[in-house]
Amino acid sequence: MNLYSRSIPSLQGVLTVPGDKSISHRAAILGGLADGVTEVDNFLCSEDCLNTLRAMEQLGARVEVLESREGCGPVRFRITGVAMRPHSPSRPIDCGNSGTGMRLLAGMLAACPFDSEMFGDASLSSRPMGRIMSPLEQMGARIEARGSKPGCAPLFIHAGHVRPISYTLPMASAQVKSAILLAGMFAEGTTTVIQPAVTRDHTERLFRHFGVSCSVDGLAVSTEGPALPRAHDLTVPADISSAAFWMVAAATRPGSRLTLRQVGLNETRCAVISALRRMGAHMDIVKTSPEDAGEPYGDITIYGAGSLHGTALLPEEIPNLIDEIPILAVAGALSDGDLVVRNARELRVKETDRIATTAANLRAMGATVEEFDDGMIVRGGTALKGAELPSYGDHRIAMSFLVAGFSASGETVLTDAGCINTSYPGFDRDLSQFLP
């Protein structure tokens, strides 16, 4: 599927982007493991999260659709959990394109008393799994990476029993942290993960929501097992990573005034807001969530005013805006300065090597980009020209460059844009409402 965009004067209106991908994965897993019935509202009905939900079904959870939204799909589910006794799956589990799905499920499966197998698409089969295998093996799990690339999926997980560990993460990864904490729920005693920097804390928040012990001491997160999560309804806020495309779109089109509703404002995910503000973007944020909401959310209004400026992303910000770097790079190219991205080597092991794919598409539109092992410098100040660009099968690359098309001369064509369904079903409809 190809999608098109072109230069537009400004963006006006109100938009509600779909539910948060990270929280939806975790809601499926914890709801599926819990004792009792959990209703999840505004679940992200994207391919990634539906795969995780289907995996939990294969493991014995009962999943019923309570509501579907037009043009999007099922968004409200009732999940009857297995009370920490997952069933042996009758066939290998398909994780599709999702690193989060595979790594988090691996943490849980490593502790289960049956063999299991997980596989994914070509992109997921080339992403590193050693980062979860190593700590899970230290906990006593036995995992084989059977992919053609060493350390890559398919993963074969032997029936196992896990013991608690204290583990220092070699990289700032919420997926690895969460895999260990999920395994820790099955282990007897205290499992601790020490992070090199603050990473998204949705697992910690959902643990508490489901009554699972979780304590945080600086960068160390601990849980006490064995745990029995208690079913508890929840509503997933809109995904700030999806909202980010429209934040940049509005901030870079003078005269825009766009409100994004009920966006997740968890501070471990909000660095895109600070970075855009440093670049000169004007935003009003009204927190609308109750004080005791597990995940804060609110409405963000972005105004397009003049030109954005360059900035350097701060090292500690990187894990908190990692998925927004491709769209921030587009903002950098449209600014009057340089966007400096360093300490972001993790970008090389996402759905694509996002340093390479972002740089290639920016260059194809006429921008200048200097690449480093751990990042890039995107030079602003050159007018972008429309081009035919590949998505490289990466949803964030596809959406970033359709937004770039709003500020480019001529037409921009994104080929192979079907990958957008990985995280943002309905993006094409939202896009078309701004196009002439």
Ligand SMILES: O=C(O)C1=C[C@@H](OP(=O)(O)O)[C@@H](O)[C@H](O)C1
């Ligand atoms: O835990 C999560 O839900 C995620 C963590 C991040 O990955 P890493 O943990 O590999 O940094 C992020 O890039 C991914 O989109 C979602």
Ligand SMILES: C=C(OP(=O)(O)O)C(=O)O
């Ligand atoms: C990196 C991403 O997801 P995952 O690691 O779950 O594939 C993403 O959504 O940008």
